[in-house]
Amino acid sequence: MCLGDDPTCAAFAEHRLRYRRDMQPERRAFLKSGFVASGGAAALAAGGLSLVSPALAEVGKGARPSVHHHLPATAETVHWGYFSRSLTPQVEIASGDYVTIETLTHHANDDAERMVTGDPGAESVFLWTKERKGVARRGAGPDDAKLGPGGGLGVHICTGPVAIRDAEPGDVLEVRILDVAPRPSANPKFKGSTFGSNAAAWWGYHYGDMLEGKKREVITIYEVDASGDRDWAKAVYSFPWPGVTDPNGILHPTIDYPGLPVDHTKTTRTFDVLKGIRVPIRPHFGTMGLAPAEAERVNSIPPSYTGGNIDNWRIGKGATMYYPVAVPGALFSVGDPHASQGDSELCGTAIECSLTGTFQFILHKKRDLAGTSLEALDFPMIETKDEWVLSGFSYPNYLRDLGPDAQNTIFQKSSLDLAMRDAFRKMRSFLMHAKGLTEDEAISLMSIAVDFGVTQVVDGNWGVHAIVKKALFAERTA
Amino acid sequence: MCLGDDPTCAAFAEHRLRYRRDMQPERRAFLKSGFVASGGAAALAAGGLSLVSPALAEVGKGARPSVHHHLPATAETVHWGYFSRSLTPQVEIASGDYVTIETLTHHANDDAERMVTGDPGAESVFLWTKERKGVARRGAGPDDAKLGPGGGLGVHICTGPVAIRDAEPGDVLEVRILDVAPRPSANPKFKGSTFGSNAAAWWGYHYGDMLEGKKREVITIYEVDASGDRDWAKAVYSFPWPGVTDPNGILHPTIDYPGLPVDHTKTTRTFDVLKGIRVPIRPHFGTMGLAPAEAERVNSIPPSYTGGNIDNWRIGKGATMYYPVAVPGALFSVGDPHASQGDSELCGTAIECSLTGTFQFILHKKRDLAGTSLEALDFPMIETKDEWVLSGFSYPNYLRDLGPDAQNTIFQKSSLDLAMRDAFRKMRSFLMHAKGLTEDEAISLMSIAVDFGVTQVVDGNWGVHAIVKKALFAERTA
Numbered sequence: 001m002c003l004g005d006d007p008t009c010a011a012f013a014e015h016r017l018r019y020r021r022d023m024q025p026e027r028r029a030f031l032k033s034g035f036v037a038s039g040g041a042a043a044l045a046a047g048g049l050s051l052v053s054p055a056l057a058e059v060g061k062g063a064r065p066s067v068h069h070h071l072p073a074t075a076e077t078v079h080w081g082y083f084s085r086s087l088t089p090q091v092e093i094a095s096g097d098y099v100t101i102e103t104l105t106h107h108a109n110d111d112a113e114r115m116v117t118g119d120p121g122a123e124s125v126f127l128w129t130k131e132r133k134g135v136a137r138r139g140a141g142p143d144d145a146k147l148g149p150g151g152g153l154g155v156h157i158c159t160g161p162v163a164i165r166d167a168e169p170g171d172v173l174e175v176r177i178l179d180v181a182p183r184p185s186a187n188p189k190f191k192g193s194t195f196g197s198n199a200a201a202w203w204g205y206h207y208g209d210m211l212e213g214k215k216r217e218v219i220t221i222y223e224v225d226a227s228g229d230r231d232w233a234k235a236v237y238s239f240p241w242p243g244v245t246d247p248n249g250i251l252h253p254t255i256d257y258p259g260l261p262v263d264h265t266k267t268t269r270t271f272d273v274l275k276g277i278r279v280p281i282r283p284h285f286g287t288m289g290l291a292p293a294e295a296e297r298v299n300s301i302p303p304s305y306t307g308g309n310i311d312n313w314r315i316g317k318g319a320t321m322y323y324p325v326a327v328p329g330a331l332f333s334v335g336d337p338h339a340s341q342g343d344s345e346l347c348g349t350a351i352e353c354s355l356t357g358t359f360q361f362i363l364h365k366k367r368d369l370a371g372t373s374l375e376a377l378d379f380p381m382i383e384t385k386d387e388w389v390l391s392g393f394s395y396p397n398y399l400r401d402l403g404p405d406a407q408n409t410i411f412q413k414s415s416l417d418l419a420m421r422d423a424f425r426k427m428r429s430f431l432m433h434a435k436g437l438t439e440d441e442a443i444s445l446m447s448i449a450v451d452f453g454v455t456q457v458v459d460g461n462w463g464v465h466a467i468v469k470k471a472l473f474a475e476r477t478a
Numbered sequence: 479m480c481l482g483d484d485p486t487c488a489a490f491a492e493h494r495l496r497y498r499r500d501m502q503p504e505r506r507a508f509l510k511s512g513f514v515a516s517g518g519a520a521a522l523a524a525g526g527l528s529l530v531s532p533a534l535a536e537v538g539k540g541a542r543p544s545v546h547h548h549l550p551a552t553a554e555t556v557h558w559g560y561f562s563r564s565l566t567p568q569v570e571i572a573s574g575d576y577v578t579i580e581t582l583t584h585h586a587n588d589d590a591e592r593m594v595t596g597d598p599g600a601e602s603v604f605l606w607t608k609e610r611k612g613v614a615r616r617g618a619g620p621d622d623a624k625l626g627p628g629g630g631l632g633v634h635i636c637t638g639p640v641a642i643r644d645a646e647p648g649d650v651l652e653v654r655i656l657d658v659a660p661r662p663s664a665n666p667k668f669k670g671s672t673f674g675s676n677a678a679a680w681w682g683y684h685y686g687d688m689l690e691g692k693k694r695e696v697i698t699i700y701e702v703d704a705s706g707d708r709d710w711a712k713a714v715y716s717f718p719w720p721g722v723t724d725p726n727g728i729l730h731p732t733i734d735y736p737g738l739p740v741d742h743t744k745t746t747r748t749f750d751v752l753k754g755i756r757v758p759i760r761p762h763f764g765t766m767g768l769a770p771a772e773a774e775r776v777n778s779i780p781p782s783y784t785g786g787n788i789d790n791w792r793i794g795k796g797a798t799m800y801y802p803v804a805v806p807g808a809l810f811s812v813g814d815p816h817a818s819q820g821d822s823e824l825c826g827t828a829i830e831c832s833l834t835g836t837f838q839f840i841l842h843k844k845r846d847l848a849g850t851s852l853e854a855l856d857f858p859m860i861e862t863k864d865e866w867v868l869s870g871f872s873y874p875n876y877l878r879d880l881g882p883d884a885q886n887t888i889f890q891k892s893s894l895d896l897a898m899r900d901a902f903r904k905m906r907s908f909l910m911h912a913k914g915l916t917e918d919e920a921i922s923l924m925s926i927a928v929d930f931g932v933t934q935v936v937d938g939n940w941g942v943h944a945i946v947k948k949a950l951f952a953e954r955t956a
Contacts, residue, residue: 204925209902210917211917212917216918218921220919235922238922275954276953278952344930346902346921346930348925350925420935424824439690443678444698444825445755446825447822447823447827457930476753
């Protein structure tokens with residue numbers, strides 16, 4: 001794939017133009033960050049956090065140096081609301097390669113003026129007239145679903161997939177998040193600003209348990225600092241969901257299909273909202289992972305053993321993910337970018353805000369894993385600078401555990417009590433296999449030094465994570 | 479009460495002697511800390527974190543300056559395994575006063591040589607021969623319980639109660655934890671060292687879900703740094719619970735009664751345990767709170783609306799608690815000291831380690847609370863330097879909610895899902911009433927900036943806490 005850097009490509013001129021347009025300073029501030037200034041991709045490997053790196057050690061040793069790819073978000077490069085083992089890769093890379101990937105929030109149309117207008121990538125994805133729809137399928141449901149193709153059974157705009165050469169089921173894919181940057185508004189009216197949307201929606205934890213008045217969905221638009229000068233966001237205005245009639249004439253009284261274009265001539269905006277409140281920014285990717293093997297098309301909402309919609313704010317810059325590969329090529333996709341989220345994602349969404357990430361991919365072959373910390377890894381593991389974070393779910397692999405109707409059943413089975421059980425078992429296993437403790441040692445240590453938290457209570461397959469600090473093992477040789 | 483500082487007291491000589499013994503350097507290291515060096519109690523008020531302080535403003539204004547009391551832990555000053563509205567106060571204080579309170583871990587007899595021997599206070603509490611028992615009642619059960627008086631229905635050695643003059647139901651008691659220090663071993667053999675015990679017990683979350691062999695209880699003894707030079711603890715040795723026949727001839731095959739004297743001629747110790755692992759120290763009080771109104775004697779294990787066994791490691795030095803007063807005098811007690819605990823206290827205990835705390839008590843009268851953040855507070859609230867931490871429980875007031883058999887029923891009703899619901903409601907209420915947000919603002923903010931965590935899954939009334947950073951409100955005037 002030519003990114004405007006291959007003069008032998010037939011479409012080089014067009015690609016070069018797109019590349020240069022993409023590089024306009026407001027849109028690509030992240031490329032000006034220390035990451036590129038310090039020498040670019042080649043400099044990144046040194047700062048890595050890899051758990052076990054026989055694979056990394058090989059990177060760059062062969063005839064082929066690591067390559068830095070770029071994957072923009074357009075109607076052609078995203079799949080909306082689902083993972084699938086059958087998607088055609090947008091790019092195929094080798095282990096050790098870097099990919100800068102644009103991601104778009106599926107809530108951008110809550111305020112298209114701020115988050116879509118003037119942004120060619122977002123405009124192509126959100127395009128929806130009576131005659132044309134940039135991305136027709138939204139969700140894993142049927143093509144002829146009442147609400148629209150895909151039925152909204154899955155909501156996240158995912159960019160990808162990225163195929164990793166030679167990846168096979170049983171391998172582990174390490175994904176390092178080297179940089180994360182907000183995507184500033186492309187509308188000259190809001191030059192220099194970045195926005196996000198928080199939807200307190202019908203799938204939120206609070207929805208059946210409100211104090212005042214009737215059930216309602218409320219959108220709050222936030223301004224997120226894109227300069228790096230401030231580490232907090234602020235609310236701009238809010239409005240109750242007005243009901244939206246989509247371009248095909250279907251009425252959506254609630255947020256039951258993603259990307260609905262809100263008509264702000266019909267909203268009532270409150271600008272006096274959350275005055276004086278500073279929301280700490282924690283930019284991260286809510287949904288990121290590999291294609292599962294169990295079904296042809298998988299709803300993007302419930303997280304599972306290959307990752308997906310984990311919704312843990314620790315999956316941000318500097319973090320590394322480890323995923324079990326379930327299908328040939330691994331098929332990595334990323335979306336659901338968040339500027340900020342609390343543990344629980346209580347109302348159903350975060351500050352949903354388009355972000356661009358730079359990732360490095362390291363493939364660990366199954367044959368090299370025996371005796372390492374990654375042997376038999378069967379869940380998505382998070383590594384941050386200081387911590388290991390393990391993701392427990394109500395059902396660790398709901399597609400396998402809940403039978404043929406798993407994608408519906410999971411939404412009736414949400415439970416923190418089940419997720420806690422899973423997080424306990426995963427942490428025990430990690431301490432025993434990755435850290436060499438006996439079961440009794442692991443249990444004592446978990447009680448006195450491991451913190452369990454509520455990841456999310458809104459994604460069907462609810463999450464509890466277990467955190468252990470790396471410093472505990474500083475003296476340990478095993 | 480004369481603390482060896484009132485020459486008019488009839489027992490002045492004896493009290494003075496005790497005071498001087500208590501001041502021996504190894505035992506009272508905390509009194510040499512910056513706290514006293516910098517001018518003592520009077521200097522403490524300035525560093526306070528009070529939420530609303532009309533009450534504090536009054537402190538010291540009257541004829542009577544604040545007084546610093548001292549409450550040692552002895553067989554006479556502790557109650558073991560229960561709270562009660564009917565206990566005779568050990569000391570009555572005025573709002574604004576300070577009390578230094580010794581607390582003893584109920585697990586000290588897991589290794590009496592390290593944690594009891596040579597320590598007159600601990601020896602008096604743990605004394606148990608066929609003829610004499612320093613503290614006969616252990617728990618809220620009947621006097622003639624099979625396992626021993628009190629039946630072990632409640633396990634924590636609580637020092638107190640402290641009565642606060644003029645405290646009445648409807649008031650709020652603010653308790654500031656000004657200093658926390660470990661209690662070094664009094665056995666010359668272990669001079670300069672402090673120890674704690676972690677019991678992976680039958681009430682632990684893991685107990686019915688073990689991988690290897692049969693169900694077992696395992697004790698691990700930890701050494702805790704008492705010098706302040708290190709912020710971590712290390713395991714010393716472990717042993718499977720050997721079964722203990724108590725001095726009255728009753729066999730305890732499991733840890734079913736607190737304070738059982740372990741006979742180490744019958745244990746098998748493993749010294750090769752958790753080698754090279756450093757456990758971060760988080761000294762705090764697992765059990766701390768006021769007497770509830772609902773029952774004559776209340777098992778110390780399930781936490782409730784007046785606090786008690788919250789088991790949140792954030793209740794340490796620098797933290798402030800706010801409790802609703804339920805009975806005249808408030809009747810504050812503290813025990814269950816922990817050197818370290820993770821969120822969940824998974825195996826049933828922390829590093830249980832005797833500590834001494836210095837507290838200041840501020841009484842907020844009901845009549846002064848209208849319009850303040852503390853109005854109608856009906857749960858124990860934690861304030862740390864940077865955060866507000868609200869404690870959700872499976873049942874916010876189980877004594878009221880679960881009927882006459884509540885103290886048994888609660889152990890069949892443990893649920894994180896229920897505790898999450900309670901934590902959500904409490905945080906919503908806090909944001910609306912203490913911070914002046916609308917319900918919709920509160921819900922949006924909770925989703926993007928409040929972290930929910932698992933406090934404990936071992937105390938019957940399971941806990942989920944909600945944390946909001948104070949910095950969010952830095953600009954807010956309301």
